[in-house]
Amino acid sequence: MDWLAAGWLALAVALSVPGMALLALSQTQHWRKVGTTRSSPRAARPLGWSLTLAALAVCILRDGMSLAALIWPMLVAASAVTVALTLAFVPGALRPLARAVEG
């Protein structure tokens, strides 16, 4: 078991899922489900993009450009679906993230 590769992948997931979550929360219809303010903080969207692009950097460090070009878009897709399902079924799970961005 290649622990280093597993670690990089875990880090990429840990960056892209919250990244996608923040991009979702930057949209008012999703923010209203978990946030206390009327509209989402201005920081949500740039922060979401930063985390998502950081995940790309991690993918490139892990596997090089050729494989990262295939892995990263799929990772983003999987993260987006995860966030969509979370918002649909257990939106409360995103409340801590919403609090963190408000503050």
Next chain:
Amino acid sequence: MRITREFHASMTWLHTWLGIALGGVLFAVFWMGTLTVFHLEINRWMMPETRVTLDVDAPLDPVVLPRLAELELDSTTNVSIARPSERSPLVGLFVFGGESRHRLYLDPSTGKEVTRTKTFGASDFFYPFHYSLHISPLGLGYWIVGLAAVSMLVLTITGIFIHRKIFREFFTFRPKKMLRRSMLDLHNLTAVVALPFHILFPLSGILIFALLYFPNAMTSAFDGDREAYLKAMTGYHTPEASGKPGPLPASLDALVARAEANWTERDGQPARADYLRILNAGDADAAVMVQHAFPERQVAMTRGNMLFDAGTGAVLNDFTPLPVHTTLSWIKGAHFVRVDSWALRWLFFLGGLAGSVMIASGLLFWMQARIRKFHEPRGVRVVRALTIGTVTGMVFATAAFMVANRLLPLDAAGLGLDRAYLEVVVFFGAWIVAFVHAGVRGRKAWREQCWAIAAAALLAPCLNWLTTGDDPLAAIGAGQWAIASIDLVLLLSAIGAVLAARRLDTAPVPSREPRRARPAVEPAAAE
């Protein structure tokens, strides 16, 4: 460019009718393709004798050469040798042409023949189903799949034009709304988030068979000379046989070592030869081709091959693909995903599942948009039966295929067919039953077939544990992660099927006709 209402309507029309016409074929291609990602692992599940971890780097000579010495080889016999790998632990020895024809699988450490369960497995059933639908006459299957791939690209582009709120609804999924709305949400979600995937795969699929669809590229560039084309583009070349008998090569391992050293130096990373071919095996001018088909750390495939004279070991040809070939190989390699990345394989597996859900939810949405409370046109009923049979029916048939693999005795035969074909009979039999069931049960067939899938998907791993003793803990203990993963995915599929069945059970029936259909309904209601 402004998207006018007329343009939007025509995009919708094209998307709808292309989706209905080819949705069934597309689902089959996507579903079988998803399974094919792990075809080597599914093979291990279906042939328990191959659930072994062997020394894949053991020398080939003590295993292969004694076998070949026993056989009658002449100037036209070719021998194909598949070196074992982690995912495919046995040495494959295939002899064809000339007098003999053999297919042997050998333990790489002992050289003993391993008798595998007679099954087509995933590699010879799911995989060819994916690219040719098993329709061989005139190569029609390849053409139908090619047409579906082109349509998929058109569907993706028209879909982008239709879906006005592509960014606003990027994360939107409303499962508790009416089935029509939640199906459309699901269709949009699975389509948009994996958009690069949905473009890459049909495109790369078409490129893989490009010369089948456009043979003129070869014909015009090489004046129809297939031999010259093959030699220039792939390095494949069968030298002239002398007609005189000759001995087998002294050492295949020596040739493999020389080829690997050559490629390692060329690429700057370790290279491992995957396939060998002994051409004109019994001849004095026999040649050995060593291939580097599936590099471990590169997406691109077919990175080169070397041809050696079997007797003297002289290098007859040293083929390295040209840069343009490398680009094409990268695109094709993205589709085949033979690169050694479990992360990529699992992500593409999920992508394929997303694509299958996309197609199924699109078809379900279209059906729901046409439900009439009082009057259901016969056309809709026929299309619904065909749709259900193609979608849930095919998934059920797949589960039934795997159940049959565990239930059929090793020496099963009947109807003049051997065990492998009997499993295929079960697949198509279950599929036909699904179509009939859908025709008879109408709307209820969706959830009933989901329950059937759940039952079969639960039965398969249970039968695996009963017949082989490889329950997930035992499998992991023996290092057989593939087997444990397949059983786990089957169990998760059963749970998913139950959730889908329950969702379809409680789907609120629309109390009013869908707005677009109202004018058509009024005259019927007035009767």
